[in-house]
């Protein structure tokens with residue numbers, strides 16, 4: 601686990617270009633900014649080439665696309681591949697809505713993601729494993745989460761993060777589990793989207809995207825856990841505020857005191 605990447609990220613302040621969804625765009629921008637990256641968002645395909653050019657990593661969130669946005673996502677994904685920018689995909693609710701899976705499947709034939717980050721329902725859907733996803737949430741299933749993540753990574757030839765109470769990170773061969781976190785992440789809509797964009801920020805400072813992905817998961821989950829230990833009685837609203845503070849202020853040494861992974 602390369603926790604020193606957090607200091608590297610804060611020192612480099614990499615630009616991360618996001619196509620976000622309208623629900624959580626501000627969480628994503630402020631989460632990246634607080635952590636030490638430099639977010640930029642765009643909905644205009646005419647500036648896609650320049651946007652990818654100035655960014656050190658790209659995060660495409662499929663959370664609330666329109667047909668026009670799907671065209672923009674396809675253009676940006678192809679440009680990220682052409683310009684060798686690390687590319688992270690967040691396939692929101694592909695396990696719950698057949699149309700979303702159809703669109704995501706087509707997009708994944710048009711460009712190659714370096715990392716896909718989703719919950720169990722989303723990653724199972726992309727791996728064609730049976731699972732009862734529930735809207736944007738993971739839902740229910742009895743499959744082996746490590747096997748599902750590995751199947752998805754092998755099928756799509758990329759690093760996969762299957763997030764949840766335990767995050768499974770795999771490139772199809774190497775696999776790590778991060779056990780940190782707090783159930784409070786589930787009461788904040790946008791936790792997953794923030795994590796996906798933070799994965800992109802780590803990919804901007806580390807060429808081994810499996811290493812970048814696992815470090816991002818540990819940093820994000822451990823910061824969530826640390827703030828719940830520091831501040832009792834957190835709930836949805838106060839957790840959101842403390843999470844932003846934690847992203848800005850938490851040090852590598854503090855993360856090491858709770859880090860739990862294998």
Ligand SMILES: Nc1ncnc2c1ncn2[C@@H]1O[C@H](COP(=O)(O)OP(=O)(O)O)[C@@H](O)[C@H]1O
Pocket residue numbers: 718719720736737738762763764765766767780781782783784785786790791792793795817820821
């Ligand atoms: N029950 C839980 N306990 C601890 N951490 C959790 C729990 N559920 C989610 N997380 C954390 O929340 C973050 C977002 O993951 P997740 O909830 O799976 O994404 P999404 O919001 O896309 O469904 C991750 O860092 C994950 O580790």
Ligand SMILES: Cc1ncsc1CCOP(=O)(O)O
Pocket residue numbers: 621623624663664692736788789790791792793794
């Ligand atoms: C509620 C909602 N609807 C479409 S996208 C979205 C946000 C999903 O955010 P997250 O996956 O981070 O919980």
Ligand SMILES: [Mg+2]
Pocket residue numbers: 692693718719736792793
């Ligand atoms: Mg999500």
